[in-house]
Amino acid sequence: MKQIASFIVNGKAYELAIEPHMLLVEVLRDELGLTGTKHSCGIGHCGACTVLIDGTPTLSCLTPALTAKGKNVTTIEGLAEGTTLHPIQKAFIDFGAIQCGYCTPGMILSAKAQLDKNPNPTREQVKQALSGNLCRCTGYVKIVDAVLAAAETIKKGGK
Amino acid sequence: MSRLLKPFEYLEPETVEEAVQLLSKYGDKAKVLAGGTDLLISMKKRKISPQYVVYIKSIPELDYIQYSQEAGLKIGALATHSTIADSPIIKDKFELLATACGKVGTPQVRNMGTIGGNICEGGPSQDTIPSLLVLEAKLKLISLHSERIVPIDEFFIAPFKTALQEAELLTEIQIPTPAPRSAGCYKWFTKTVRVDETLVGVAVLMSLDSTDGICSDLKIGLCSVAPTPFRARRAEEVLRGKKVDNTLIEQAAQVAAEEAKPRSRADYRRRMTKVLVTEAVNETWRKIR
Numbered sequence: 001m002k003q004i005a006s007f008i009v010n011g012k013a014y015e016l017a018i019e020p021h022m023l024l025v026e027v028l029r030d031e032l033g034l035t036g037t038k039h040s041c042g043i044g045h046c047g048a049c050t051v052l053i054d055g056t057p058t059l060s061c062l063t064p065a066l067t068a069k070g071k072n073v074t075t076i077e078g079l080a081e082g083t084t085l086h087p088i089q090k091a092f093i094d095f096g097a098i099q100c101g102y103c104t105p106g107m108i109l110s111a112k113a114q115l116d117k118n119p120n121p122t123r124e125q126v127k128q129a130l131s132g133n134l135c136r137c138t139g140y141v142k143i144v145d146a147v148l149a150a151a152e153t154i155k156k157g158g159k
Numbered sequence: 160m161s162r163l164l165k166p167f168e169y170l171e172p173e174t175v176e177e178a179v180q181l182l183s184k185y186g187d188k189a190k191v192l193a194g195g196t197d198l199l200i201s202m203k204k205r206k207i208s209p210q211y212v213v214y215i216k217s218i219p220e221l222d223y224i225q226y227s228q229e230a231g232l233k234i235g236a237l238a239t240h241s242t243i244a245d246s247p248i249i250k251d252k253f254e255l256l257a258t259a260c261g262k263v264g265t266p267q268v269r270n271m272g273t274i275g276g277n278i279c280e281g282g283p284s285q286d287t288i289p290s291l292l293v294l295e296a297k298l299k300l301i302s303l304h305s306e307r308i309v310p311i312d313e314f315f316i317a318p319f320k321t322a323l324q325e326a327e328l329l330t331e332i333q334i335p336t337p338a339p340r341s342a343g344c345y346k347w348f349t350k351t352v353r354v355d356e357t358l359v360g361v362a363v364l365m366s367l368d369s370t371d372g373i374c375s376d377l378k379i380g381l382c383s384v385a386p387t388p389f390r391a392r393r394a395e396e397v398l399r400g401k402k403v404d405n406t407l408i409e410q411a412a413q414v415a416a417e418e419a420k421p422r423s424r425a426d427y428r429r430r431m432t433k434v435l436v437t438e439a440v441n442e443t444w445r446k447i448r
Contacts (some may be wrong), residue, residue, distance in 0.1 A: 058267060067214055
């Protein structure tokens with residue numbers, strides 16, 4: 001039985017008809033066409049489904065959509081401003097931190113949440129913050145390099 | 160379009176009273192949803208398919224951390240592992256619990272998962288439980304017609320079976336202030352990588368007398384080495400009331416290893432129990448001195 005619920009995704013308001021058993025990842029991908037968020041392991045280990053809910057990294061594949069109503073949901077699509085990439089996105093490209101790209105949205109959002117909370121992380125702190133995002137391609141080194149570089153850019157007022 | 164979950168009705172009570180009314184009304188057809196990190200996985204795997212999902216995270220009065228010297232620590236059942244791990248008061252006065260909650264899952268899982276949900280899952284390998292055991296936590300359980308306080312060491316009956324009754328809601332975890340000259344720690348090791356299942360988890364809380372290094376109290380909590388998390392009480396007796404020294408620490412660790420009943424990799428895990436108990440007691444002792 002569908003219910004109408006209000007969602008705020010990447011700053012935009014949506015009124016959607018949602019069935020209670022729909023997961024947030026399904027709503028984002030199938031109802032809103034925001035396919036940056038991936039459904040991968042489905043059991044909370046890989047982090048590919050990571051979105052930010054009120055700024056907090058959350059697994060959208062373990063979140064019934066209705067529990068996210070009225071909250072600020074940020075997906076990877078919400079980071080760029082028009083065609084201007086977020087410093088973390090730009091750093092990922094510059095540092096070769098993207099191969100197949102599947103882990104990238106979740107990885108960038110976890111990184112963003114960390115830099116928002118702690119703009120000056122150590123390498124170890126970055127690794128801790130990303131420990132819930134698995135990558136099968138890159139071996140992580142360039143990902144961590146990219147996040148630390150983005151931190152520098154952001155500190156210098158870069159956008 | 161086929162969905163990952165089977166259909167259910169979604170209920171969102173705004174108070175504890177509403178929640179227990181719904182749980183009472185729907186009985187075993189209902190499941191409580193808080194963080195969802197355990198429930199959603201079980202539902203996806205079709206281990207359980209509740210007809211009613213009672214979402215309790217909208218209940219504001221269940222997410223808090225309060226402390227006073229006299230009343231001790233009171234944690235609302237909806238406090239997340241992240242909140243507990245980052246809480247200045249818990250890091251200061253109940254450090255082992257902050258450590259334990261900081262080990263659970265991944266950052267995302269810690270942001271979502273609640274201490275209440277973790278306790279009610281009742282599994283043998285849950286990192287938070289040894290610390291709660293040695294801190295002698297008490298659990299406040301509320302149902303439609305009653306409210307009871309259950310000591311945590313009476314809560315775990317068998318793997319994934321707890322003393323929580325149908326239509327009962329865990330609302331609060333109560334932890335007394337430890338004695339002065341006390342310290343604790345939580346030590347563990349995992350299967351292969353840092354973010355991984357705990358193979359042996361050891362929490363220690365020790366108090367020293369103000370004279371001469373006599374151990375006035377010692378509590379050892381273990382997880383992953385028995386059907387449920389438990390207190391190694393015979394091991395505790397080795398040191399309780401005695402002057403702490405390395406020989407006694409080793410003896411206590413040996414007894415703890417004998418009290419363990421690991422299911423798989425038994426020999427290795429018993430040996431590692433001894434290693435970790437030794438390390439944990441030593442570290443705690445150093446912290447107090």
